[in-house]
Amino acid sequence: MSGLETGAQDGQAAVRVRRARIEEIRPLAERYAAESARLSSDGEPWDAPLPQGGIFWLAEDPDDRTSLGYAAGTLRPTGCVVGPVFTLPTARRRGVGDALLTAIQQWATGTRVPVVEISVAAENTGGLAFLESLGYVPRRVLLSLTPQR
Numbered sequence: 001m002s003g004l005e006t007g008a009q010d011g012q013a014a015v016r017v018r019r020a021r022i023e024e025i026r027p028l029a030e031r032y033a034a035e036s037a038r039l040s041s042d043g044e045p046w047d048a049p050l051p052q053g054g055i056f057w058l059a060e061d062p063d064d065r066t067s068l069g070y071a072a073g074t075l076r077p078t079g080c081v082v083g084p085v086f087t088l089p090t091a092r093r094r095g096v097g098d099a100l101l102t103a104i105q106q107w108a109t110g111t112r113v114p115v116v117e118i119s120v121a122a123e124n125t126g127g128l129a130f131l132e133s134l135g136y137v138p139r140r141v142l143l144s145l146t147p148q149r
Contacts, residue, residue, distance in 0.1 A: 015068060015096050017103035020058035022050060028058075028070045032086035039124075042146070046121035047072075047084040055080070057103055059087070059096045071100040079115035080108055085127075101134060 029049035036045040054072040061068060069087035073080045082104060087096040101118075108116050118136060120127040 014062050015094065015099040016060045016062040016065075017057055017099050018060070019107075020056045020070070022054070022056060024058055024067075025050065025056045025070045025072070028067055028086060028088070031088065032070075032084055035086075035089075036084070036121075040121065041123055045084075046124060047119070049084065051083070057100055057107075059091075059100050068094070069096045069100060071104060073104060073116075075113070079117060080104070080113045082116060082118040083120075085118070097130060098134060 033045045033049040036047070037043055040046055049072075051072050051074050054074055057071045057073075058067060059069040059071075060066060067088070068091040069085070071082060071085040073082045082101070085097055085100055087100075105116060107113075117139075118131060119142070120131060
């Protein structure tokens with residue numbers, strides 16, 4: 001699988017992003033599920049950690065191939081819906097999320113996917129701010145009501 005390597009810039013370390021198999025993503029997906037469930041108001045992960053039919057990208061340290069984070073995408077008739085995007089806490093603020101989303105955008109351009117959409121939990125204000133800093137803009141608001149149990 002080919003990869004995209006981003007060089008160090010603005011104090012950030014280099015990151016390599018490549019397409020990955022679900023087996024390679026599972027340990028990171030488990031970490032994502034636990035962290036997002038802990039932070040969410042309902043105790044559930046914000047997104048499915050391993051969406052059915054997902055396409056996966058893995059961010060690695062280019063020197064030792066240590067996993068730094070992952071992103072999942074699902075193809076829909078309208079384009080690719082991305083989520084989740086997860087970076088290990090020790091790798092945050094190093095350009096990992098940016099590298100993952102850049103690789104996905106490049107893949108989408110190369111495969112003529114018309115649009116890349118990404119959702120973020122309303123309570124994930126850090127995630128929303130990050131996405132907006134990369135140029136993503138809200139296009140619709142999804143509201144939900146959880147039935148009484």
